[in-house]
Structures are given as C-alpha cells and as structure tokens.
Amino acid sequence: MGVKTYIARRLLEIVPIILAAVIINFTLLHTAPGDPALILAGERADPEYIKVVREEFGLDKPLIEQLVIYLRNLLAGNLGYSYMYRKPVLAVMAERIPATLLLIITSLSVALVVGTLAGAFAARMYLTRIDTGLSMVSLVLYSMPVFWLAIVLVLVFSFTLKWFPITGMITVGVQMGELERFVDILWHLALPSFSLATYYFGQYFRISRSSVVEVMREDYVTTARAVGFQENKVFTKYALRNAILPVVTMAGLQIGYMFAGAVLTETVYTWPGLGRLILEAILSRDYPLILGSYLIISVVVALATLFTDLTYALIDPRVAYK
Amino acid sequence: MITGTLKPREEEHFISAERIRKERRKLLIENVRDFLGRYKRNRAAVLGLAIVIVGVIVALFPQLFATHEPFEVGHPQLQPPSRTYFLGTDNLGRDMYSRAVWGTRAALLVAIGSAGLSAILGVLLGAASGYYGGALDDLLSRIFEVFMMIPRFFLILVIVALFGSSLALVTIMIGITWWPANARIMRSQVLTLKSRAYVQASGGLGASPWQILAWHIIPNGIYPVITNSALEMGVAILIEAGLSFLGLGDPNIVSWGQLIDAGRYYVNLAWWMTFFPGLMMLVLVLAFNLIGDGIAHALNPRLAERV
Numbered sequence: 312m313g314v315k316t317y318i319a320r321r322l323l324e325i326v327p328i329i330l331a332a333v334i335i336n337f338t339l340l341h342t343a344p345g346d347p348a349l350i351l352a353g354e355r356a357d358p359e360y361i362k363v364v365r366e367e368f369g370l371d372k373p374l375i376e377q378l379v380i381y382l383r384n385l386l387a388g389n390l391g392y393s394y395m396y397r398k399p400v401l402a403v404m405a406e407r408i409p410a411t412l413l414l415i416i417t418s419l420s421v422a423l424v425v426g427t428l429a430g431a432f433a434a435r436m437y438l439t440r441i442d443t444g445l446s447m448v449s450l451v452l453y454s455m456p457v458f459w460l461a462i463v464l465v466l467v468f469s470f471t472l473k474w475f476p477i478t479g480m481i482t483v484g485v486q487m488g489e490l491e492r493f494v495d496i497l498w499h500l501a502l503p504s505f506s507l508a509t510y511y512f513g514q515y516f517r518i519s520r521s522s523v524v525e526v527m528r529e530d531y532v533t534t535a536r537a538v539g540f541q542e543n544k545v546f547t548k549y550a551l552r553n554a555i556l557p558v559v560t561m562a563g564l565q566i567g568y569m570f571a572g573a574v575l576t577e578t579v580y581t582w583p584g585l586g587r588l589i590l591e592a593i594l595s596r597d598y599p600l601i602l603g604s605y606l607i608i609s610v611v612v613a614l615a616t617l618f619t620d621l622t623y624a625l626i627d628p629r630v631a632y633k
Numbered sequence: 634m635i636t637g638t639l640k641p642r643e644e645e646h647f648i649s650a651e652r653i654r655k656e657r658r659k660l661l662i663e664n665v666r667d668f669l670g671r672y673k674r675n676r677a678a679v680l681g682l683a684i685v686i687v688g689v690i691v692a693l694f695p696q697l698f699a700t701h702e703p704f705e706v707g708h709p710q711l712q713p714p715s716r717t718y719f720l721g722t723d724n725l726g727r728d729m730y731s732r733a734v735w736g737t738r739a740a741l742l743v744a745i746g747s748a749g750l751s752a753i754l755g756v757l758l759g760a761a762s763g764y765y766g767g768a769l770d771d772l773l774s775r776i777f778e779v780f781m782m783i784p785r786f787f788l789i790l791v792i793v794a795l796f797g798s799s800l801a802l803v804t805i806m807i808g809i810t811w812w813p814a815n816a817r818i819m820r821s822q823v824l825t826l827k828s829r830a831y832v833q834a835s836g837g838l839g840a841s842p843w844q845i846l847a848w849h850i851i852p853n854g855i856y857p858v859i860t861n862s863a864l865e866m867g868v869a870i871l872i873e874a875g876l877s878f879l880g881l882g883d884p885n886i887v888s889w890g891q892l893i894d895a896g897r898y899y900v901n902l903a904w905w906m907t908f909f910p911g912l913m914m915l916v917l918v919l920a921f922n923l924i925g926d927g928i929a930h931a932l933n934p935r936l937a938e939r940v
Contacts, residue, residue, distance in 0.1 A: 324778070327775070327778075327779070328778065328779055328782045331779045331783075332783070335783075335788065336791075339791060339792065339795055343795035343796060344795075344796065344797075350795075437939060438937070438939055447677075450919065450922055450923070450926070451915070451919060453922065454867060454915055454918040454919040454922050455911075455915050455918075456871055456874050456875070456878075456890070456893070456911055456914055456915070456918075458874075458875065458878050458893065459893055459907065459911030459914070459915070462893070462897055462900055462907050462911070463907075463908065463911070465900065466900055466901070466904055466907075466908075470900070470901045524936075528935075564781065566784075567782075567783070567784030567785065567786065567787070568786070570784055570786075570787070571784065571786035571787065571875065574786075574879075575875050575878060575879070578878070578879065579897065589790070589879070590879055590880070593790075593794055593879055593880055593881060594880060596794075598794070598795065601790075601791055601794050601795075602791060604787070605784075605787050605788065605790070605791045608784050608787050609782075609783065609784055609787070612782060612783075612784045613782050616782055
C-alpha cells in the first residue's frame with residue numbers, strides 16, 4: 312500500500328468519527344431533561360424565538376427526519392444561537408479559537424522539545440540518580456491538577472512577586488504600537504503557557520524516556536555498539552531518531568487531553584479563549600454554546616489526530632506499508 | 634531395575650481437566666508470589682500503596698479524622714492554619730481541614746468506582762472479542778477507534794451540564810469512556826494466551842469457552858489491566874476535580890475540586906483555601922501513579938536492567 316492510499320484511507324476513517332460526535336450531540340440534545348427547543352433557544356428565550364428554532368430544526372418532525380435536518384444545519388454552519396451573546400454559536404466560538412490555539416501551540420512546542428530531550432537524557436542515564444530524580448519530578452508534574460498549579464503560580468509570580476499580570480491577554484485601556492502590543496501579549500502569555508507546558512512536560516518526558524529505553528534494547532543498537540561505534544553516536548544517530556516517533560504518535564492521540572488542560576488553565580487566567588467561554592456558558596446555562604463547543608472540539612481533535620497520523624506517515628514511510 | 638523406571642506410571646500420565654486446573658492454580662500462586670516479591674522491592678510503589686491505604690481508611694471513617702463538621706459555618710472566617718483549624722477556615726467560616734478530610738471520600742469513590750466499572754466491562758468484552766473474533770471483534774475495534782478520538786473530558790462535561798451533576802453520574806461516565814482501553818488490552822492478552830498448550834489442552838478436554846476464559850486466560854492475562862486501572866484512578870480524580878472546578882461539582886458532597894474552585898476567588902487573601910486541597914489531590918493521584926508504575930515494573934523485570 313502506497314502513501315496515497317494510506318492518506319485516502321485515513322481520510323475516510325475520519326468520517327465515522329465525526330459522525331459519531333454529531334450523533335452523540337444529537338442524542339444528548341434529545342435525551343436531556345426538558346424540551347430540545349428550549350435547550351437550543353435558551354430557557355428564557357421569548358416564545359416567538361422558540362417557535363423559530365422549532366421550525367428551523369424541525370423539532371416537531373419524526374426523529375430520523377430531525378437528524379437529517381440537524382446534519383444539514385451543521386453542514387451549513389448552523390449550530391444554533393448563543394442566547395448569552397445573542398449571536399450564532401459558530402461566530403462566538405470563532406472569536407475565541409485563536410486565543411486558545413496560541414496558548415496550546417506555545418505550551419505544546421515548549422513541552423514537546425524540553426520534555427522529549429529531558430526524557431531522552433534520563434534514558435541515557437537510565438537507573439542512575441539523575442534518572443530517578445527526573446522521573447520523580449515528571450511523575451509529580453503529571454499527577455498535578457493543572458488548574459491548581461496555575462493558581463499556585465499566580466499566587467507566587469503575580470500576587471507575591473508581581474512579575475506577571477494576574478489575568479487577561481492584553482493590558483486594557485492603554486494605547487500601544489504594534490510591537491508594544493506584541494510584547495504585551497507575550498507578557499500575558501508567559502504564565503498561562505508556563506503552567507500548561509509544565510503540565511504537558513510530565514507526559515512527554517515519560518513517553519520519551521520509555522521509548523528511548525525500549526530502542527536502546529533493540530538488536531541494531533547492540534550491533535552498532537558491537538561494530539565499535541561510539542556510545543554517543545549510537546545514541547544520537549540510531550536510538551534518539553527512532554525513539555522520537557512514538558512521541559509524535561502520543562502527541563496526536565492526546566489532543567483532547569491538551570484541550571481539557573487548556574480550558575482549565577484559561578479559566579484561572581481569564582484567558583479569552585474557548586475555556587473561559589465554556590465556563591461562562593456553564594454558569595449561564597447557555598446549552599447551544601456548550602453543545603456547540605463540544606462538537607467543535609470533537610471535530611478539531613479528530614482533524615488534529617488525522618494530521619498527526621499523516622505527518623507520521625511522511626516521517627516514517629514504514630507506517631504506510633503496515 | 635532399568636525396565637521398571639522406564640515404564641510409565643499410569644496415574645502421572647492421566648491428564649484430567651481437574652489436574653490441569655490444579656497445576657495452573659499452583660503456577661498462578663507462584664506467579665503472584667514472584668510478582669509481590671518484585672513489587673515489594675520498589676520503595677516508591679510501596680509508599681504509593683501505603684498512601685492509598687491511609688486514604689481508604691480516611692474515606693471510610695472521615696468522622697474519626699475530622700475535627701469539625703464539614704458543612705458547619707460560623708467559625709471565624711478566612712483564618713490561617715492554626716491549632717484549632719489545622720488548615721485554616723474558608724470565606725464562610727468552615728473548617729478547611731475537616732472539609733479536606735471529607736473530600737477524600739469523593740475522590741476515592743470516583744477513582745475506585747470508575748476504574749472498577751471500566752475494568753469489568755473491558756475485561757469481559759475484551760476477552761469475548763479476543764476469544765470469539767469475528768463480528769464482535771470488528772464492532773469492538775470500531776467502538777475503540779471512536780472512543781480514542783472522543784474528547785472525553787468535554788463529553789462528560791456536556792453530559793453533566795445537561796443532566797445535572799451527581800458524583801454517581803460522573804463516576805459512571807468516566808468508567809464508560811474508559812472501558813475500550815481495557816478491552817483492547819485484554820483482547821491482545823487473550824490472543825497471546827489462547828494458543829498456549831494448557832489452554833488448548835483444557836479446551837480439548839471439554840471445557841467451555843467461558844470456563845477457559847475464567848480459569849486460565851483472565852487470571853493470567855489481567856495484570857496489564859490492573860496497571861491501567863491504577864493509572865486510570867489518578868486520571869478519574871483529576872477529571873472529577875476539573876469538572877468541580879468549572880462549577881459542575883455535585884452540590885451534595887465535598888470534593889477537593891470544589892474546595893479549590895471556591896478558594897480561587899480568595900487566593901490573595903487565603904492561600905490555604907486552594908493550596909491544601911490541591912496538595913492532597915496531588916499526593917493521592919501521585920500514589921496511584923506510583924502503584925501503576927510499580928505494577929508495570931514488577932510485571933516486566935527486564936525494565937530493571939541497564940541499557
């Protein structure tokens with residue numbers, strides 16, 4: 312099987328996953344206590360509007376027909392209206408996604424590089440004191456509730472040391488040039504991304520360490536050593552390269568987990584991303600927004616997983632031929 | 634007499650289902666003993682187990698450890714830790730130490746309940762799918778693929794937001810979103826063990842598939858599921874805490890996540906309100922992870938070799 316067929320097959324596999332997310336959403340909408348029209352329009356919506364929603368989503372028609380209408384609405388980008396913002400759900404979410412992506416991508420890149428290298432280093436020092444120490448630290452970080460870590464960091468670095476701002480993404484009410492604005496955002500980004508990166512770090516450290524240890528036991532490493540290659544060369548040239556692949560796979564599989572971490576971190580720093588939006592939606596019982604964000608996150612996670620798989624197939628041609 | 638020793642003794646070569654079962658049981662006990670020996674040598678894993686045992690005792694009898702009623706208001710508000718209030722008091726004048734003690738119960742209920750549910754479902758369905766193969770196996774693989782890609786924290790969040798929060802619902806949902814992972818592990822264990830001679834022999838002697846699974850395959854193949862369950866218990870505690878932190882906690886109980894959520898608005902006035910509940914959570918989750926790693930290492934002695 313060539314790379315092209317592989318890509319095509321993976322693309323096809325994503326369809327049922329997204330469909331499953333849609334059906335879960337649809338089922339939840341109909342099994343939840345209360346009238347689906349009220350859930351989609353908001354509990355305090357006026358009767359006129361509820362009538363519009365009932366019509367738009369065909370809520371008085373048979374269930375199967377409703378599912379078809381629901382799918383058609385989704386394809387047209389209609390996820391219902393947020394009654395908290397009085398705007399379409401998709402529009403509200405689109406405004407918040409960039410901030411979340413900025414946070415996730417920054418923390419992820421830091422954690423991926425530092426975690427992988429530290430894990431590989433620990434594997435090189437396998438079973439020495441350095442390895443035990445690093446492993447313990449990573450296990451502690453991995454066991455931490457991320458929002459608690461975020462609060463502790465705010466307490467130390469914002470309230471006590473006053474190095475970083477407490478909340479938000481930009482300083483409000485100050486005129487700034489392009490460059491100043493950029494620096495200002497970075498300054499606000501520092502603490503949230505550090506919290507999140509610390510949280511992700513434990514994960515990558517663990518994967519990278521065990522993966523390198525595994526590779527170092529492979530026959531070709533033993534052969535390389537026996538042939539007389541220097542240990543450093545064996546490590547960097549043969550072991551490390553092959554050990555990085557599982558790290559990429561895990562990164563792809565854990566995008567949902569990353570979103571969860573990001574959402575919790577955002578609520579601590581009132582970072583204007585999806586996380587804070589979801590919190591607001593929960594507090595004001597804005598069901599269309601909650602259901603909509605679940606659907607969007609499911610789709611993003613599925614697409615991101617697909618993207619990682621494809622990257623993986625490009626890095627390692629063996630994958631496509633399996 | 635040479636011929637005498639060469640002559641096979643009838644009873645030793647008479648293979649019965651009973652005898653296979655006995656031999657397997659002996660081997661199983663030996664394996665468990667070896668396993669415990671290796672586990673005991675791992676100090677971190679023993680520490681983890683000790684922490685969990687203490688936690689279970691506290692969760693069973695919180696009233697023995699608490700110094701005040703967890704919901705009792707009217708003590709001085711926002712008091713720092715002192716001899717009367719070990720971990721200080723909150724904004725309503727409730728004793729934080731007693732609240733944190735009661736929070737242990739919620740954490741362990743979620744952990745044990747959800748991991749237990751997902752282990753039972755996963756082992757049974759995974760074993761059946763591995764043993765019978767065919768349509769059941771295909772269906773299970775599809776389910777697994779879907780579950781792998783579902784952002785489970787958000788699924789549970791939506792469900793709790795729509796149906797109302799209760800600790801039981803959260804526990805069940807965590808279990809339901811996790812069993813495919815256990816099923817996957819059990820399935821591959823069955824595929825490995827199915828071809829072993831003793832399993833084949835047992836089948837040849839007329840044991841039914843479920844007898845074979847129950848006597849030979851599940852007892853021998855369950856260890857990786859146990860490792861996975863220990864790690865899952867830590868994750869379950871963190872999920873419940875995350876939901877509580879977002880305001881979706883069960884209002885009828887005390888949980889550490891709720892304590893942190895309540896405390897974050899007072900973080901510059903009363904750091905103890907958030908710090909200690911989080912620390913307790915960290916210790917318990919860490920303990921589960923140490924146990925999980927300890928079991929994994931005891932199962933695979935090769936991990937203790939230098940590379």
